[in-house]
Amino acid sequence: MRKILGRLSRLIMGTKGSGLPASGEGILRARYETRTPSAQTIADIFEDTWKSRLPNVETSGTVEMFGDRRVDWLAKTLPGGLTGKSVCEIGPFEGYQTLGLSQQGVASITSIEANSFNFLKCLCLKEICKFDATFEFGDGLGFLRETPQHFDLIFASGVLYHLQTPFEFLSAAMAKSDHIYLWTHYYDADVISAHPTVAQHFVPKLDQDFDGGDHSYKMFARSYMIRNYQTSIPAYWEGGLQDITFWVEKEALLDHLRRGGFDNIHIHADTAGKGMPIISLCASRSASVRT
Numbered sequence: 001m002r003k004i005l006g007r008l009s010r011l012i013m014g015t016k017g018s019g020l021p022a023s024g025e026g027i028l029r030a031r032y033e034t035r036t037p038s039a040q041t042i043a044d045i046f047e048d049t050w051k052s053r054l055p056n057v058e059t060s061g062t063v064e065m066f067g068d069r070r071v072d073w074l075a076k077t078l079p080g081g082l083t084g085k086s087v088c089e090i091g092p093f094e095g096y097q098t099l100g101l102s103q104q105g106v107a108s109i110t111s112i113e114a115n116s117f118n119f120l121k122c123l124c125l126k127e128i129c130k131f132d133a134t135f136e137f138g139d140g141l142g143f144l145r146e147t148p149q150h151f152d153l154i155f156a157s158g159v160l161y162h163l164q165t166p167f168e169f170l171s172a173a174m175a176k177s178d179h180i181y182l183w184t185h186y187y188d189a190d191v192i193s194a195h196p197t198v199a200q201h202f203v204p205k206l207d208q209d210f211d212g213g214d215h216s217y218k219m220f221a222r223s224y225m226i227r228n229y230q231t232s233i234p235a236y237w238e239g240g241l242q243d244i245t246f247w248v249e250k251e252a253l254l255d256h257l258r259r260g261g262f263d264n265i266h267i268h269a270d271t272a273g274k275g276m277p278i279i280s281l282c283a284s285r286s287a288s289v290r291t
């Protein structure tokens, strides 16, 4: 009965146009749980809004996100491996890479998530899987700018292309670590223009330049195409703080890293990704210029 009522209220509160339920009291409301405590009762707080198939529960999402191979690759690629490292993760979403990093034996993980539902899901996951991580709720760029901490690794998977100021984000990350892991979509005019469903999201009249002083990079405006973004994001959502984000070109991304002294760059993957180009890399500051 609760399931049916939940679905009905979600239909009523539905996000117009996106086909996904809106985040609102229809999705998350105070209720008493009558079953005995279990991993499943925790997962069911966010019933029907998990993307990932969670460990230790019968029902959750359907997509196999746990056992993320990007973390395995990084464990083999990061100089000295992941064991014993202090890690700052930005944008954990449902925490599957956080758990993966923890299983690699890192010394600490501080993970920053700006979406309230995703942050709470991560707390739920922590109790479902009983692992050690500190989740913080807020903007990852603000955190990197303000934290006095220095980390062995900044892990920023799936977040750069959701930002308004991607180059500032990279600069802030480079100031707080000698090693950065990135997985991101990037702008490639030829690939994107060949895929109209991807190209329709780009808004050239809003493109901007990043001013690096003696150089500049073009940034390409992209919209999620959700009207009234702040109040209409769906309950299950992996986007960023604003409707318009700025994508960068691969060469600009690599150049910005190299100018920051991160000239030891291992590329894990570089693909066209169904019209959404993807690069996955680990960049390290040369030992000679480390602080």
Ligand SMILES: C[S@@+](CC[C@H](N)C(=O)[O-])C[C@H]1O[C@@H](n2cnc3c(N)ncnc32)[C@H](O)[C@@H]1O
Binding pocket: 090, 091, 092, 093, 094, 097, 112, 113, 114, 115, 118, 138, 139, 140, 141, 157, 158, 159, 162, 163, 183, 237, 238, 239, 240, 241
């Ligand atoms: C596409 S998901 C990436 C999930 C996972 N890291 C991965 O690579 O599969 C992006 C996540 O970053 C979060 N996010 C977006 N902008 C952020 C910001 N400025 N600060 C912190 N988290 C952010 C989103 O809410 C979402 O959970």
